[in-house]
Amino acid sequence: MVFCRWVSLIFLLHLFGALPTLSNSSLTTKELADIPVNFLTDAKRPELVDWMVGIRRKIHENPELGYEEFETSKLIRDELDKMGIPYKYPVAVTGIIGYIGTGGPPFVAIRADMDALAMQESVEWEHKSKVPGKMHACGHDAHVAMLLGAAKILQEYRDNLQGTVVLFFQPAEEGGGGAQNMIEAGALQNVDVIFGLHVSTDLPIGSVASRPGPTMAGSGFFEAVISGKGGHAAIPQHTIDPILAASNVIVSLQHLVSREADPLDSQVVTVAKFQGGGAFNVIPDAVTIGGTFRAFSKESFTQLRQRIEEVITGQAAVQRCSASVDFLTDTKPFFPVTVNSKDLHEYFQNVAGDMLGVHNLKVMPPLMGSEDFAFFSEVIPGYFFFLGMKNESSGSLGHPHSPYFRINEDALPYGAALHASLATRYLVEHQPKSQLAEGKVHDEL
Numbered sequence: 001m002v003f004c005r006w007v008s009l010i011f012l013l014h015l016f017g018a019l020p021t022l023s024n025s026s027l028t029t030k031e032l033a034d035i036p037v038n039f040l041t042d043a044k045r046p047e048l049v050d051w052m053v054g055i056r057r058k059i060h061e062n063p064e065l066g067y068e069e070f071e072t073s074k075l076i077r078d079e080l081d082k083m084g085i086p087y088k089y090p091v092a093v094t095g096i097i098g099y100i101g102t103g104g105p106p107f108v109a110i111r112a113d114m115d116a117l118a119m120q121e122s123v124e125w126e127h128k129s130k131v132p133g134k135m136h137a138c139g140h141d142a143h144v145a146m147l148l149g150a151a152k153i154l155q156e157y158r159d160n161l162q163g164t165v166v167l168f169f170q171p172a173e174e175g176g177g178g179a180q181n182m183i184e185a186g187a188l189q190n191v192d193v194i195f196g197l198h199v200s201t202d203l204p205i206g207s208v209a210s211r212p213g214p215t216m217a218g219s220g221f222f223e224a225v226i227s228g229k230g231g232h233a234a235i236p237q238h239t240i241d242p243i244l245a246a247s248n249v250i251v252s253l254q255h256l257v258s259r260e261a262d263p264l265d266s267q268v269v270t271v272a273k274f275q276g277g278g279a280f281n282v283i284p285d286a287v288t289i290g291g292t293f294r295a296f297s298k299e300s301f302t303q304l305r306q307r308i309e310e311v312i313t314g315q316a317a318v319q320r321c322s323a324s325v326d327f328l329t330d331t332k333p334f335f336p337v338t339v340n341s342k343d344l345h346e347y348f349q350n351v352a353g354d355m356l357g358v359h360n361l362k363v364m365p366p367l368m369g370s371e372d373f374a375f376f377s378e379v380i381p382g383y384f385f386f387l388g389m390k391n392e393s394s395g396s397l398g399h400p401h402s403p404y405f406r407i408n409e410d411a412l413p414y415g416a417a418l419h420a421s422l423a424t425r426y427l428v429e430h431q432p433k434s435q436l437a438e439g440k441v442h443d444e445l
């Protein structure tokens with residue numbers, strides 16, 4: 001790991017000379033409520049908006065897939081260097097962890113993901129992806145720009161921070177387990193809580209949506225090879241037909257959710273891949289099927305995983321076939337359920353409500369989609385929310401993972417201001433009492 005010791009030294013010296021003197025009790029309710037409002041005003045300054053838009057477009061033009069975000073990571077580090085923000089790099093190949101504030105507790109993390117998708121952009125515009133077959137179609141380019149925007153606001157405000165804001169720029173959100181690798185690299189050491197956001201094309205701009213508790217599903221993938229014995233399609237008695245066996249396997253898999261799961265406990269098993277055979281008159285030796293499964297509790301997820309394997313091998317055996325099942329966890333780790341801390345939900349509603357007005361806070365139903373953020377919130381209290389981008393005047397924004405997906409860049413200041421406010425006010429409200437009394441500063445960076 002490379003650590004910017006030089007920058008960090010200057011930074012710490014600076015802070016020792018400028019210890020925050022505010023204590024929790026010295027801030028009135030009004031002053032606390034003003035933090036989000038002031039940060040939104042800050043984030044909407046034209047020069048800050050232009051800067052975020054520029055970064056977002058640069059990243060959009062050069063999308064990079066999971067663990068290949070080298071240019072994106074370089075761009076982020078260049079900006080952090082210019083701002084004088086120290087960081088650790090590399091964390092999990094291309095990831096970066098930046099630090100703003102006292103260098104001591106509390107530590108609150110705010111997170112953005114950096115990777116793009118392997119798909120061709122169909123939106124014709126000046127800053128269209130310049131890399132064939134790769135596109136930022138999930139908004140991670142905007143997420144990075146928002147987190148850098150927050151960093152800029154926080155760095156201007158750093159002498160008033162009452163603890164440390166930790167910036168997570170993570171690789172490989174799209175199925176690669178980037179968060180898990182960052183955790184294995186020690187990213188969550190000392191970190192008290194973490195916040196993350198995702199842009200939404202359905203929510204109006206200036207509004208947010210979230211919920212306490214299980215928010216997004218845990219997910220896994222599976223692939224199975226069902227093997228029989230190929231032969232002439234007109235002489236089936238000399239073959240063992242894997243196509244029929246695979247068909248029965250798929251039908252039986254559908255009974256897991258309909259017959260074995262509690263109807264009130266949402267689950268999905270989908271077979272999305274069925275490959276085998278290539279001629280009209282030949283029964284193939286083997287068929288490959290694959291798919292995904294989702295659930296909202298660890299127990300349901302574990303149960304599904306076990307039963308998927310049993311049903312595939314058992315049902316294949318009924319038709320004299322053999323089957324091997326692979327859950328592909330080397331390249332596609334199981335995603336835990338994304339669970340939002342109930343305490344942080346209340347906290348989020350206060351902060352976002354002060355910034356956007358309570359009428360712009362929506363409580364959403366759980367989503368069957370999965371989010372790599374879940375790895376973080378499995379280890380420490382976390383909170384994940386959706387940020388609106390829809391504005392009637394900006395036309396259709398398409399849908400995430402669609403080649404027509406677009407970002408409404410007017411949403412960038414909202415994301416930046418929410419990140420900055422959530423972090424700042426958390427520090428104010430969670431001062432470690434003994435340290436405040438002794439006026440100590442830790443150098444735990």
Ligand SMILES: *[C@@H]1O[C@H](CO)[C@@H](O)[C@H](O)[C@H]1NC(C)=O
Nearest residue numbers: 205206391392393394410411
């Ligand atoms: C929505 O679009 C209109 C027209 O471009 C603009 O005036 C307005 O500020 C936008 N709303 C937000 C919240 O950005």
